Amino acid sequence: MNFRTISTVISREYLTKVKKKSFLITTFVVPVLFAAFIVVLELIMLKNTNEEMKRIAVVDQSGICMPYLDSVDTKDFVDYSSANPDSLKLGLDKAGLDGMVLISPLDPSTKSTSVQIYSKTPLGIDFSSLVANKVEDAVEAYRIESYNIDNLAAIMDEISFKAPVKEYTLDDEGNESISESGIYMGISLIMGIIIFMFITMFGSSVMSSVIEEKSSRVVEVLISSAKATELMYGKIIGVALVAFTQFLLWIVLTGVIVGVFSTVSGTQMFSKQDNAAQIMDMTGGAAVDGVNMPDMAQIAAGAEDDGMNVIFSTLANIPWATLIISFFIFFILGYLLYASLYAAIGASVENVGDSQQLQMPITIPLMIAYMVVFVAFRNPDGPVVFWTSMIPFTSPIVMLARIPYGVPFWQLAVSVALLVLTFIFIAWVSAKIYKAGILIFGKKATFADLWKWLKQN
């Protein structure tokens, strides 16, 4: 390998890719989409808290449900039980109402009722399940009451129970810290997706670049000036640098756009206390504090204070240094592994369409890894996750997704070592296929051809 030749190849690959229109477009459009996503999220949260109150008429012909329909944050239930539902239905606007809930008279034999909801604009699935819950509560209470049990209220108080759950993570010294599994899940998913995206995106970019050289026949001149391996790895490294450039620009640009928007609109992301509780809801269920605090208001208040703490504690708990270092190690190794394979495939065909069949064995392990990240992560320490984080073709994605949950060092070391060894082997295989395939024109290679090329000298 000649260093100067490789760096000439790298710089051409880098410069032509970076100067491409498609690079500029993705570099600027993705952060805009990303920032838009964040901003929309923020707006939804703000809107949620300021959502206007809806007045809902309740025509309770059962006579038992109205007391259960307490007004909640955005819905005000008003008792219209004496009104005629048919005329009320037509006069909702006039009465200043947004909707009507009609509860049918109680059937004395089955002790049941049914509910109809009318509104000009749909009130949403949350609303109907809210009403259903309340009505179910009312009917259940009515049925229990029909057994005529003494001291029922006291008994029910004693029976009802809400389990307070808090999660703690223990480190090796046995120190405990409060944690929130939703946040782990989120970061783990993001990591897995980013690395999956980068490997497929830039791996296939290597492939199409090889195909371009082959189909334009420029390759014959190139190969008379530089060795096949120099060309192949120059290209792979060049594209990797493009990937890093793009990644860096995405982070910087997204930050800038969100920052500018926040300043302009005067909103501060995730700063208000009331937002904190919602973030917590979004990340998967509130950690409710206070076993000895039966007062709901107090519980809610406690949850709000605790919510931020849980998030910070969880974030602080994530092994950031390991995560970032591992990200680069697994990204580089995973990319090199797959890019070598993509380059070999590119060298075997003359147009992208012909590459589909040969790409199959590459995309399958990638898809498996992707699915493991989504599906198997309900159990981050399960055997599927463990083994796929060790097997080199899936490990870059799965291991990275495991890291937020904490991975023993020996497992990381074994996974990286396996990945390095596999890469060396695959690099050798790919270089051979590349060398043989790059000068075969006019025919679409099959797996049998690849095998033949692999065996020749």
Added chain:
Amino acid sequence: MDHVSVEIPKGKIFGLLGPNGAGKTTLIRIINRITIPNGGEVMFDGRPITQRDVEKIGYLPEERGLYRKMEVGEQAMYLAQLKGMSHRDAQKALKEWFVRFGIQDWWKKKVEELSKGMAQKVQFITTVVHNPSLMILDEPFSGFDPVNAEIIRKEILRLKDEGATIILSTHNMESVEELCDNIALINKSKLVISGGVDEIRHRYGNNNIELIYTGDNSLEPVQGLYSVLSDVDNSGRHTAVLNLQEGASNNDVLSSIISNGACVNSFKELIPRMNDIFIKLVTEE
């Protein structure tokens, strides 16, 4: 390739001939170190060729190709630098070549904007820009109009005068006769013939002589000297083809003709065209 051994003299133009599929491209790729042969070796300047020597080779493949979306100048710079030139040397040499071909204003154009012939010119420049001591040109004239083909022909001769060794692979036998000093003819992966162009043409000559003479009588064959293959009388001016017999020298034949009273206007050995030799050798196989 089957035991093909050729010697390519320094500073000469060497024609590599053969029918389609004979193995010319394979031989060229072996010289270029693109294909590694199963056996045998390539000697460069009297020692086994190394990867460094590849920088001293300029290769114009038969299947031309440039990056379509890349600018001409940028692309030429890249190919020159791949051949080991520094950025500055490459820029200087390329500018000179672009001026020589009168194509300075193509520098910023993309290759896809050029016509086929224009792209060929650019590719020729990228082949020779690093002053290679060995140039391998595969069908260098294909795709050029006669004016541009002449420009390229002159450049090839100029490069030869500057001391470069040139391997010319072509099916155009006229340009072989015109340009090549030596040739090798390959057929079915085997070497059929190699040597100097003049020597081969003479070797395959049939000792025929074209004679133009003036005289009242037609020429009669002379036993032991020559036979007359044809004689066309155009009001006293004859054009005849004689076949010299084994052992007869030109001088003996000439003096015999003169003593017969014919007035000789022209006496010329008929050397076969390379084209005929090529067809003869390839179809004989």
